[in-house]
Amino acid sequence: MTVDIELRAARVRYGPLEALHGVDLAAPTGLLTVLLGRNGAGRTTALRALAGAVPLAAGRVVWDGVEVTRMPAYARARRGLAFVPDQRAVFGALTVAENLELACPGGGSAVTKATFPALRPLLPRLAGTLSGGEQRMLAVARALLSPASLLLLDEPTQGMSPAATARTHTLLAEACGAHGRTVVLAEQRLPPGLRRAVTVVHELRRGAVAFSGEPSELRSR
Numbered sequence: 001m002t003v004d005i006e007l008r009a010a011r012v013r014y015g016p017l018e019a020l021h022g023v024d025l026a027a028p029t030g031l032l033t034v035l036l037g038r039n040g041a042g043r044t045t046a047l048r049a050l051a052g053a054v055p056l057a058a059g060r061v062v063w064d065g066v067e068v069t070r071m072p073a074y075a076r077a078r079r080g081l082a083f084v085p086d087q088r089a090v091f092g093a094l095t096v097a098e099n100l101e102l103a104c105p106g107g108g109s110a111v112t113k114a115t116f117p118a119l120r121p122l123l124p125r126l127a128g129t130l131s132g133g134e135q136r137m138l139a140v141a142r143a144l145l146s147p148a149s150l151l152l153l154d155e156p157t158q159g160m161s162p163a164a165t166a167r168t169h170t171l172l173a174e175a176c177g178a179h180g181r182t183v184v185l186a187e188q189r190l191p192p193g194l195r196r197a198v199t200v201v202h203e204l205r206r207g208a209v210a211f212s213g214e215p216s217e218l219r220s221r
Helices: 043-051 073-079 096-103 109-114 117-122 132-145 162-177 215-220
Strands: 003-014 017-028 032-036 058-063 081-084 150-154 182-187 198-205 208-213
Touching: 003 043, 003 182, 017 032, 017 043, 017 058, 017 182, 017 198, 017 208, 032 043, 032 162, 043 081, 043 150, 043 182, 043 198, 073 081, 081 132, 096 117, 096 132, 109 117, 117 132, 132 150, 132 162, 150 162, 162 182, 198 215, 208 215
Parallel strands: 032 182, 032 198, 081 150, 150 182
Antiparallel strands: 003 017, 003 058, 198 208
C-alpha cells in the first residue's frame, strides 16, 4: 500500500497543553482509514493537523510525498483536500442549494439524488435552520460532490437518523472502492456499517497512538 497522507512525530499544543505527543500515523492511498478514541484522546486534533486547521508545534505532515506542514488549510483544499469538521461544517446563512453549488456548480436536485435524496425538499432552506443531522448530511454531501481526492471527516454521522447513517457509510465506502479516493474518519467507535470497508485503524489515547493495524486485529485485542 502506498501512503497518501501522514503525520510524522506530530506535536500539537493548545496553549500550555500538548494534545498530540509525537504522533505517527498514515492513511493509505485510495482506502478508508479510521482514527478512533474517546473525547480528548487526540483523534480530532490529528484530523485537524492533517487538514491544516491547527499548526504543529513539532513534526511534519507529508502528503503524496510532499511536506505540507506549513501549507495553510485553504492551499491544501485547493490541492485536493476536503475537510468536514465536527462543528460549523456548513454555511448557515446560505441555502442548502447554495451550499451544494459551492461544491458542485449547477448541481441542483440531481446531485442530492446521487448523495442524500432527503436533502432535495430542503434545497430552499437556510442551512442554519436545519437539524444537526440534516446539517451533517449537507456537509458530507458537499465533501463527496467536491473534486477532492482526499476526504477528512470528523464524526460525519453524528445526529443522523439510522437510515441517513447507513447511506453515509455506503457513500464513503464507494468513495474509496469505486472512485479511488482516500477517506479518513475520526470516530469514537468503529462504525459497524464500515467494518468491511475499513483498511487501517489508528486508536489514540491521551494524545498518543495506542494501536495501528487492521480492524480484525483491533477486535482480537
